[in-house]
Amino acid sequence: MVEIRNLSFQYASHTPVLRFPDIHLKEKERLLILGRSGVGKTTLLHLMAGLLTPKEGLVKIGDVDINTLSDRALDRFRGRHIGMVFQNNHALRSLTVLENIKARLFFSGKSMVDKDIETLLGQLQIGDCKNQKINELSVGQLQRLGIAMAFVHRPRLLLADEPTSSLDDLNCATVLQLLKQQAEKNKANLVVITHDKRIKSAFKNVITL
Numbered sequence: 001m002v003e004i005r006n007l008s009f010q011y012a013s014h015t016p017v018l019r020f021p022d023i024h025l026k027e028k029e030r031l032l033i034l035g036r037s038g039v040g041k042t043t044l045l046h047l048m049a050g051l052l053t054p055k056e057g058l059v060k061i062g063d064v065d066i067n068t069l070s071d072r073a074l075d076r077f078r079g080r081h082i083g084m085v086f087q088n089n090h091a092l093r094s095l096t097v098l099e100n101i102k103a104r105l106f107f108s109g110k111s112m113v114d115k116d117i118e119t120l121l122g123q124l125q126i127g128d129c130k131n132q133k134i135n136e137l138s139v140g141q142l143q144r145l146g147i148a149m150a151f152v153h154r155p156r157l158l159l160a161d162e163p164t165s166s167l168d169d170l171n172c173a174t175v176l177q178l179l180k181q182q183a184e185k186n187k188a189n190l191v192v193i194t195h196d197k198r199i200k201s202a203f204k205n206v207i208t209l
């Protein structure tokens with residue numbers, strides 16, 4: 001469950017106040033957020049992840065008003081309950097695919113047996129690359145690793161920032177399908193922000209900032 005109410009943010013006193021529409025997502029609901037460049041999509045995603053503190057308003061994930069948490073508790077909450085997929089993958093270049101997944105699990109304080117990790121990698125069609133270093137992966141494989149890293153700790157909220165804009169039509173459709181499948185499997189909310197209009201029809205729930 002995600003609730004956003006009366007949310008606003010300001011980067012600095014001389015910059016405009018960004019205001020965001022109210023959002024209410026029930027369990028497993030998915031949302032696509034569209035908007036032109038500079039309108040505040042990434043800012044909203046970062047507010048939902050607790051990476052930025054709002055000027056005003058509420059961000060509630062499950063039963064938790066995330067802005068009432070201490071910095072430390074918020075870091076722990078994010079590590080355990082939120083997964084993020086970025087346009088450019090944040091995997092550690094010196095590690096292999098498998099080592100990156102294990103590092104992500106370690107930092108979230110959760111565990112998964114090797115067999116289940118391999119199943120996840122297989123579902124994302126990167127099982128054969130598990131011992132490859134990050135710089136040996138294609139763009140599509142790297143994007144799928146980003147999804148694996150966002151889901152491996154079974155978050156209740158998955159936030160994806162432009163997950164498809166650097167992909168061709170085929171990889172775009174595949175990544176979208178995988179995001180939806182994994183969210184469904186984890187009963188997680190999925191929020192995607194993009195200006196990639198190709199994916200609009202894949203979501204029932206769409207808002208434009």
Ligand SMILES: Nc1ncnc2c1ncn2[C@@H]1O[C@H](COP(=O)(O)OP(=O)(O)OP(=O)(O)O)[C@@H](O)[C@H]1O
Pocket residue numbers: 011012015035036037038039040041042043044195
């Ligand atoms: N660190 C910052 N300091 C000041 N202003 C910022 C900062 N980051 C972003 N902004 C401004 O805030 C506004 C919203 O930025 P944001 O990155 O959220 O937009 P966006 O919709 O995600 O854009 P894009 O689609 O181009 O990524 C923009 O006008 C941007 O210039």
